[in-house]
Amino acid sequence: MAGVLARMRALEAALPARDGVAVFNRVYLTVTETVARRLGDGAFEDPVAAGELDVRFARRYFGAVDAEAAGLRPPACWRPLFQLRGHPGIRPLQFALAGINAHIGHDLALAVVDACHALDCEPPALQEDFDRIGTVLTSLEEGIRESLMPGPDLLELADPLTHLAGCWSLEMARDGAWAAARMLWGARRLPEAAQEFAARLDAGVGLIGRCLLTPLN
Secondary structure (H helix, E strand, O other), rough: OHHHHHHHHHHHHHHOOOOOOHOOOOOOOHHHHHHHHHHHOOOOHHHHHHHHHHHHHHHHHHHHHHHHHHOOOOOOOHHHHHHHHHOOOOOOHHHHHHHHHHHHHHHHHHHHHHHHHHEHHHHHHHHHHHHHHHHHHHHHHHHHHHHHHHHHHHHOOOOOOHHHOOOHHHHHHHHHHHHHHHEEEEEEOOOHHHHHHHHHHHHHHHHHHHHOOOOOO
């Protein structure tokens, strides 16, 4: 976890504040700092397993960042954020939601499978701590949304940002990630089927991300 936090802080220092990836990185750093504190406080049933899951999860994000920096093709779920990270018509909350969508909707499912292989366990062994990490995310979600809303005038129901933000659900994304993880784990002895499922998951999450990044002005 210390290495994960150090990498996120290094990214925060290196990226311009308005950069779309920087916006997501700040949100992710806040969440990871909270998870790290709770790991130290004994809030998880199995701190080793929860820590492994959290680290494997973060590596998926770092892998996408590194691929983009090297001029390689990152996963489809991350491409909209990387491609539109400097667009002046996209608001900070949109960047944050697009990053969370990519990371929860796609990366989390693969991270569960990664952690199961590393820990030599089945997904149900991780479910309780998976849910506890999800509770941390949910508890922080409202504050994140409020902090990235530019002002009370944009809380009107008719505002496009309010409408767009309300169309995406963290809880549903988490539920979908768990179902996808179970599917990928069940298909691990059918590599072609697992690969096709993962590719379609990646593409579908990427499409949602592109919708979340619709310029609003």
